[in-house]
Amino acid sequence: MIEVNKVSKRYGSTRALEDISLSIAEGTCFGLVGPNGAGKSTLMKILAGILLEFDGDILVNERSVSNDRMSIKKQLGYVPQEICLEDTLTARDNLIFFGKLYGLSGRHLEKRIEQVLDQIGLLERSKDKVSTFSGGMKRRLNIGCALLHEPGVIIMDEPTVGIDPQSRNSIFTIIKQLKAAGSTIIYSSHYMEEVELLCDHIGLIDKGQLMEFGEMNDLLARYAKPSLFISGDEIQEEMLSPFGNLEKKGTGYVIDSQEPLITLEEVIVMLRENGKEPRRLELYHPRLEDIFFNLTGTQLRDA
Numbered sequence: 001m002i003e004v005n006k007v008s009k010r011y012g013s014t015r016a017l018e019d020i021s022l023s024i025a026e027g028t029c030f031g032l033v034g035p036n037g038a039g040k041s042t043l044m045k046i047l048a049g050i051l052l053e054f055d056g057d058i059l060v061n062e063r064s065v066s067n068d069r070m071s072i073k074k075q076l077g078y079v080p081q082e083i084c085l086e087d088t089l090t091a092r093d094n095l096i097f098f099g100k101l102y103g104l105s106g107r108h109l110e111k112r113i114e115q116v117l118d119q120i121g122l123l124e125r126s127k128d129k130v131s132t133f134s135g136g137m138k139r140r141l142n143i144g145c146a147l148l149h150e151p152g153v154i155i156m157d158e159p160t161v162g163i164d165p166q167s168r169n170s171i172f173t174i175i176k177q178l179k180a181a182g183s184t185i186i187y188s189s190h191y192m193e194e195v196e197l198l199c200d201h202i203g204l205i206d207k208g209q210l211m212e213f214g215e216m217n218d219l220l221a222r223y224a225k226p227s228l229f230i231s232g233d234e235i236q237e238e239m240l241s242p243f244g245n246l247e248k249k250g251t252g253y254v255i256d257s258q259e260p261l262i263t264l265e266e267v268i269v270m271l272r273e274n275g276k277e278p279r280r281l282e283l284y285h286p287r288l289e290d291i292f293f294n295l296t297g298t299q300l301r302d303a
């Protein structure tokens, strides 16, 4: 269990984090979501024991990162947002360097390097210099460096920024495998769809403040309503108003409904009886974006 207790951080006059409290249970995949500049990296660095000056405390399995830093660091793997590799060395030599930093050596280190290279899909490129790698390969190696010492908790700060879809998918596969093996994952991103796909618990952060945190499904149920979307030249507002609260959205209307399937059926019957055909008629499932919008009144200010 990781407990973040009233954590605040200032850089000069900038308040990067304000009074953040949350907890992350073992074996969960926790997504920290927020726009650029929200404070995600700052919190990730504090969690990883890299940023040492802050107010409040963080407990990892009841031990404070401020007092037990070295023993806690062994349980953590940190993947920084900026790629942190030596370009002039091979993938294998980079892994040797990071493995030694974590106190690994000899046959155990060799074995872990083979396993990690396989896990990140770079076995065949292990003897190539990092300078010949694509952005996505560098990101995968960056992740591999944090996995060598088999940490129980892996902290990944926006690991998919600026990479191609294929590498992104392969990073998702790595994360899903880590999850299945029981690791705790803390994943920050400003891509809501990634967090929705990977994480079961989330924290929404904006301007240094934690807007909400909890289980994804609970938050979706609390903040976002299921609804129907309908559009078409023949579709008019007065036809739809008996079916629930209506909102004009783009070229059509959104109908709020607690039981969208039943409403869908009723709308179809009404359309048939009136001989009208919609261009689009579909169930709308609440998204993480809806929670953020409900809490902040804005769409995620994506860069």
Ligand SMILES: Nc1ncnc2c1ncn2[C@@H]1O[C@H](COP(=O)(O)OP(=O)(O)OP(=O)(O)O)[C@@H](O)[C@H]1O
Binding pocket: 011, 014, 015, 016, 034, 035, 036, 037, 038, 039, 040, 041, 042, 043, 081, 158, 190
């Ligand atoms: N070393 C620093 N010195 C001064 N200000 C900083 C420093 N690091 C971050 N900040 C500021 O603190 C705030 C939070 O930054 P942080 O990098 O934690 O946000 P973020 O959510 O990770 O954003 P991004 O997705 O752009 O990395 C921003 O206003 C940022 O400009």
